[in-house]
Amino acid sequence: NAGVTQTPKFRVLKTGQSMTLLCAQDMNHEYMYWYRQDPGMGLRLIHYSVGEGTTAKGEVPDGYNVSRLKKQNFLLGLESAAPSQTSVYFCASSYAGQGGANVLTFGAGSRLTVL
């Protein structure tokens, strides 16, 4: 049981390049999330999904797009990378708990550097 798997684990981009981070979960979870982690700022929600084919904006969605074409996958795209997007990105998933009472399972993270 792999849990939540993120690829790639590391990536270096030049300003203006595009890339996609892939998150895959094998727990049949309904909900999936993308967070970014920056020093002194904790984790901030970028986008999330409450089911296949649905996505919604989080706290810091600008510069990112997402897609959830299959229940087990949640893709995070950067169309034109900027140095401000240098960060560690975490994907998470959870069951649809009543009233938000659900525990998130996190992936190992993807470290992205934009030069």
Next chain:
Amino acid sequence: AQSVSQHNHHVILSEAASLELGCNYSYGGTVNLFWYVQYPGQHLQLLLKYFSGDPLVKGIKGFEAEFIKSKFSFNLRKPSVQWSDTAEYFCAVNPYSSNTGKLIFGQGTTLQVKP
């Protein structure tokens, strides 16, 4: 805006010292509360959670937290820390009404335990 505040950004303790990490949130309704831990180089793992019932909750590795509704607080405690507790600790809140499971994280507290 809803927010989570962790008062201690960097804590240094000697082994066997007692630990208390503060967490306050700004949300007036019913909330679900979490503490996550991130060991060096690893992903976030759940330490403990509070959904309802006894406001004193116990988690893994001897950690506990107390929910004080009147103070909007959910402080994390451990009577005697070990070197292996060196990690970053995150408090997180999910407003019951959101029903999406998304978490609002605090800034994180880095705990360094000296052997």
